[in-house]
Amino acid sequence: MASNQEEIKLFGMLASPFVSRVEIALKLKGIEYKYEEEKWGNLSETLFKYNPVYKKVPVLVHNDKPISESLVILEYIDETWKQNPILPSDAHKRALARFWSNFIDDKYMNALRKVLYTVDEKECKIYIEESEVALEFLENELKDKFFGGEDIGLVDITAVFIAFWLPIIEEVMGLKLLNIGKFPKLYKWSQDFNNHPIVKEKLPPRESLLAFYKARFAS
Incomplete structure (x- = not known):
């Protein structure tokens, strides 16, 4: 504390x-x-x-x-604050956690931003493919219940957008990006992550977020 x-x-x-x-x-x-x-x-x-x-x-x-x-x-x-570490103690694992966290922001978030703000349909298709390639990498990287093993860690926390925001954006935009057939491990991870008691307490209300994005994309 x-x-x-x-x-x-x-x-x-x-x-x-x-x-x-x-x-x-x-x-x-x-x-x-x-x-x-x-x-x-x-x-x-x-x-x-x-x-x-x-x-x-x-x-x-x-x-x-x-x-x-x-x-x-x-x-x-x-x-x-050293209690409940979110980064591994092992130097190599720590470096990997940083790598995948940066990957989420650089590759996935950037590709998705282009999907959301591109008007041209052909271009949009290319960016959707880009975002799916990024999700494939994450699907293959997920070895345990969470990226951090049995407990949530840096990569899980970084990926909160994929777990909670993405399904809301899919609903607003009429897209299907986090497909359970294509990404079964990531899909299950997203459910486990959203239902983690600490995560659940800190996520914004789904309805408020849905209303926010509906208004934003309508304008």
């Missing part, structure tokens, strides 16, 4: 999977923090002060020292 002298704030936003990553990690560690909700399209001056480079959530402020970018924050949390 954080000591009484520590002040921990998290600047976040309901619809952000990157913020959810940080909330899950803090909950896993048993760290109490103050949550500051930012508004989509109307971010606060305080947030800009703490994250002048990227001007976005999440930002973790620990004793008035800000840390931004979700993967950087996750590593900071793991190094600062």
Whole structure:
């Protein structure tokens, strides 16, 4: 637990999977923090002060020292509070966890962004294939119940978007990306991950998220 002298704030936003990553990690560690909700399209001056480079959530402020970018924050949390580690102790396994977490952001999230914001149908098909190739790599990498073994770890937390956000986006867009026939292990992992008691407590309400994306894609 954080000591009484520590002040921990998290600047976040309901619809952000990157913020959810940080909330899950803090909950896993048993760290109490103050949550500051930012508004989509109307971010606060305080947030800009703490994250002048990227001007976005999440930002973790620990004793008035800000840390931004979700993967950087996750590593900071793991190094600062040693209980319930989210990174393996073995150096090679730790490097692999970092590799796959970066892969999710670089390959999968980027491909999916193109799927969502491309109007041209032919191009969209190419990006869907790209995103499926990325999911295949993750399907083959998943050896246990979770990427972290029997307990959730860095890669699982990074992949919260795939487990929880993706089915909502599929519903809004009329797509089928996380196909149980194509990706049986990933599909089962997503169910186990979403139902993990700590994860479940920190995921945003599904209906609110669904309404948010319906409104966003309608505009």
